Amino acid sequence: xxxxxxxxxxxxxxxxxxxxxxxxxxxxxxxxxxxxxxxxxxxxxxxxxxxxxxxxxxxxxxxxxxxxxxxxxxxxxxxxxxxxxxxxxxxxxxxxxxxxxxxxxxxxxxxxxxxxxxxxxxxxxxxxxxxxxxxxxxxxxxxxxxxxxxxxxxxxxxxxxxxxxxxxxxxxxxxxxxxxxxxxxxxxxxxxxxxxxxxxxxxxxxxxxxxxxxxxxxxxxxxxxxxxxxxxxxxxxxxxxxxxxxxxxxxxxxxxxxxxxxxxxxxxxxxxxxxxxxxxxxxxxxxxxxxxxxxxxxxxxxxxxxxxxxxxxxxxxxxxxxxxxxxxxxxxxxxxxxxxxxxxxxxxxxxxxxxxxxxxxxxxxxxxxxxxxxxxxxxxxxxxxxxxxxxxxxxxxxxxxxxxxxxxxxxxxxxxxxxxxxxxxxxxxxxxxxxxxxxxxxxxxxxxxxxxxxxxxxxxxxxxxxxxxxxxxxxxxxxxxxxxxxxxxxxxxxxxxxxxxxxxxxxxxxxxxxxxxxxxxxxxxxxxxxxxxxxxxxxxxxxxxxxxxxxxxxxxxxxxxxxxxxxxxxxxxxxxxxxxxxxx
Ligand SMILES: Nc1ncnc2c1ncn2[C@@H]1O[C@H](COP(=O)(O)OP(=O)(O)O)[C@@H](O)[C@H]1O
Ligand SMILES: O=C(CO)[C@@H](O)[C@@H](O)COP(=O)(O)O
Numbered sequence: 381x382x383x384x385x386x387x388x389x390x391x392x393x394x395x396x397x398x399x400x401x402x403x404x405x406x407x408x409x410x411x412x413x414x415x416x417x418x419x420x421x422x423x424x425x426x427x428x429x430x431x432x433x434x435x436x437x438x439x440x441x442x443x444x445x446x447x448x449x450x451x452x453x454x455x456x457x458x459x460x461x462x463x464x465x466x467x468x469x470x471x472x473x474x475x476x477x478x479x480x481x482x483x484x485x486x487x488x489x490x491x492x493x494x495x496x497x498x499x500x501x502x503x504x505x506x507x508x509x510x511x512x513x514x515x516x517x518x519x520x521x522x523x524x525x526x527x528x529x530x531x532x533x534x535x536x537x538x539x540x541x542x543x544x545x546x547x548x549x550x551x552x553x554x555x556x557x558x559x560x561x562x563x564x565x566x567x568x569x570x571x572x573x574x575x576x577x578x579x580x581x582x583x584x585x586x587x588x589x590x591x592x593x594x595x596x597x598x599x600x601x602x603x604x605x606x607x608x609x610x611x612x613x614x615x616x617x618x619x620x621x622x623x624x625x626x627x628x629x630x631x632x633x634x635x636x637x638x639x640x641x642x643x644x645x646x647x648x649x650x651x652x653x654x655x656x657x658x659x660x661x662x663x664x665x666x667x668x669x670x671x672x673x674x675x676x677x678x679x680x681x682x683x684x685x686x687x688x689x690x691x692x693x694x695x696x697x698x699x700x701x702x703x704x705x706x707x708x709x710x711x712x713x714x715x716x717x718x719x720x721x722x723x724x725x726x727x728x729x730x731x732x733x734x735x736x737x738x739x740x741x742x743x744x745x746x747x748x749x750x751x752x753x754x755x756x757x758x759x760x761x762x763x764x765x766x767x768x769x770x771x772x773x774x775x776x777x778x779x780x781x782x783x784x785x786x787x788x789x790x791x792x793x794x795x796x797x798x799x800x801x802x803x804x805x806x807x808x809x810x811x812x813x814x815x816x817x818x819x820x821x822x823x824x825x826x827x828x829x830x831x832x833x834x835x836x837x838x839x840x841x842x843x844x845x846x847x848x849x850x851x852x853x854x855x856x857x858x859x860x861x862x863x864x865x866x867x868x869x870x871x872x873x874x875x876x877x878x879x880x881x882x883x884x885x886x887x888x889x890x891x892x893x894x895x896x897x898x899x900x901x902x903x904x905x906x907x908x909x910x911x912x913x914x915x916x917x918x919x920x921x922x923x924x925x926x927x928x929x930x931x932x933x934x935x936x937x938x939x940x941x942x943x944x945x946x947x948x949x950x951x952x953x954x955x956x957x958x959x960x961x962x963x964x
Contacts, residue, residue: 386469387872388412390456390644391863393656393856394477394573396508396678397422399451402856403463404863406471406872409883413463414856417455419447423508430493431500438931439513439778443506445483445491448573449641456642470644472870473577473634474651474862476659477570478509480544480591484552487564489575495562503556506569507548510679510715512770512778514551518542521550524607525600532595537695537814539776543715544591545620546600553612560611566619568592570653577650578632582625584653589699590711592620596700625652626705628868628876651862651869657681657711658703659861660828662876664852665884667704670823672815674808674841675857676831678719679769682712682811684822692818694774694811704876710820712811715778716769717804718831721745723768724800729793745834752798753836757843757900760795762786763907765915766803767923774814775916781923785911801837802901805844806908812845826850826886828857835891842891843898844905849891860884 387406392399402414421430424442428434436442460467483506484492492504521540525533533540540546545566553560567575568587575581588594599616606613625631631652639646657675661683666673672684685707689698695712702709725744737747763785770778784796812822825847831837832851842849854860864879873879914920 387471388463388465388469389863389866389870389872390459390470390473391856391859391861391866392451392456392473392475393858393862394448394451394475394569395656395858396478396510399448399455400856400859401451401455401459402859402863403459403465403470404860404883406867407882409860409864409885411854411856411860412465413459413461414859415455415458415462417451417458419443420450421447423510424505428500428502428505430505434500434502436502437513438934439511439515440502441508441511442502443481443508444493445506445569445572446494448569449576452577452638452641456644460643467643468645470648471872472649472651472866473642473644474654474864474866474869475570475573475577476654476656476858476862477568477573479568479570479587479655480548481509481569482507482545482548483567483569483572484559484563485565485567485572486562489565489567489572489581492559492562498559498562501556501559503552503559509543510769511548512542512715514547515542515778517550517554518544518547520608521546524604528604528607530600530604532593532600534691535595535699536593536697537691537693537774537776539694540593541696541772541776542778543772544593546593546615549615549619550608550612553609553615557611563619565622568653570655574631574650574653577634577638579635580632581622582631582652583622585624585626585701585705586655586658586699586703586709587653588624589702590655590697594624626701627652627654627658627703628705628865630869649866649870651865654862654865656858657713658683658709659865660852660857661685661703661861662864662880663854663857663861663884664826664828664850664886665880666824666826666850666886667707667877667880670821671826672812672822672824673826673828675829676717676827677829678717679772680714680717680804680808680829682773682808684710684815684820686710686820690818690820692814692820694776694814696773710815712773712814714766714804714807714811715772716766720766720768720782720800720804721797724797728796733793748794748797749801749834749836751792751794752801755798757897758904760786760791760798761788762791762795762799763904763911764796764799764803765908765911766800766807767916771916773811777916779924779927780916781926783911783915801840802844802904803908805837805841806905808841809845809905810909810912812847822847824848824850826852828852828854838891839894842893844901846893846898848889848893851887851890853885853887
């Protein structure tokens, strides 16, 4: 298809803590400039900082939609300046988001948290993907789906996640019915941002399928929803159902308002929304069956196309057109990966490590990795479970938690750090094996995301999985993927596959398994599997019990508002649902 050599597109990647914009040349995918903008309110997981600092219950994670608009206002113009291009050469914009990240809105798309009367209500805010407080609702959805023999449940590996649209929606109904009643649309942030760009609400095939239980053109039935909770019966009809757009299609034209925010021309193409993980596969030009993309950052998402439909136990889902139009897209994931390393570095590493890292001008991650790399496989005598943020695949249980076995009086921080790195690699191997066993073989691991920079970790993943590992040749994988979708939406390419060949790229076989290390990891993996099945499949319920006891303790304490916020009324010190004791 004809397009001018100077034509560029903009891709915007909405991550957990920031949004990144990249300007990409249409004919070859060259990245000309980029910019990042951090969300002012980051993730609100302890207190409702956007209002008066009310204490949030455990496992909550909220965001503020206005922070997403700030990315359009700041990162997009900055990326255009960095690229040195004329905004008039931009022919389209595409976006991707974390998911399932949900915004409750009025009929015109106004987030409920922006209404005066709801600013102090936690349920009026965005529920971020890692809001894990709807596990009780997810458990009920799963039990009922199996009891009624709902066909769709096996498209999700047998489990609907607490992270997804139905569990979070049911939690909203049951804990704050007034907000639920005021909500006209329960919108994926991936679609909300496209709505803000175009003035048109279009759901995208990716989140509708993976997160919204939309299969073969239908959602779960009203009878099913009514059996969950009679007030939930019309959830699909009244709050969720809307036109679904295919990935790479044009959602609409850039509105005058969004043109003013971004500095781009009104009327350019805006692509249908997408998810950070799925959009990365075209960016690595890894769209063939067997090429499993692992997008490794805060969490890891695994996405892979397949030629046929298979039911993989514990996968997140399989959706037709979920990665590219026309193919079965599979997704699995690990809820915590970089997050686990970050939490360890922030809370468990002695000051002398930080001082040494500072002195040498490296990060604590790099220091710990360097020391961890300087030992034989198994030398630390440890096995860890990577469930600090719960387990997404293959157990689909966010009431699970982390574990390190084998610590002694001589265990050092780098030992535990290495065990945590290994635990996440073992978690990926468990996912790869689930796909292999279900007849969807994985032949290549293609990595994108922030963790690519840790070469020791990458070699470990190749060794542990016994797979050749390719590396995406972009530091902005999702944003590049969004730019590819923008190019297709603008008509520069006939479809995403063709665009990916011209604009996407990866280094094939960047890491090859070391046979000796791989064999030694096999022995550790065998022990990991024992612990995995024991704690994760009902052998020992201690992790669930600890979460329950913690919730009880927190409910009893009713934590006071910090003293520096003296003006807050006492009835606002906890969320209404929390005060009502519904979290006990
Ligand atoms: N050298 C490192 N080794 C391992 N993990 C790292 C290293 N540097 C940063 N991290 C982790 O990478 C994660 C950020 O990854 P990134 O892809 O940038 O973010 P996101 O997933 O939000 O897009 C953080 O959780 C951090 O702990
Ligand atoms: O779950 C998905 C996609 O399905 C991700 O959006 C979610 O894990 C967040 O990813 P990041 O770790 O922020 O890149």
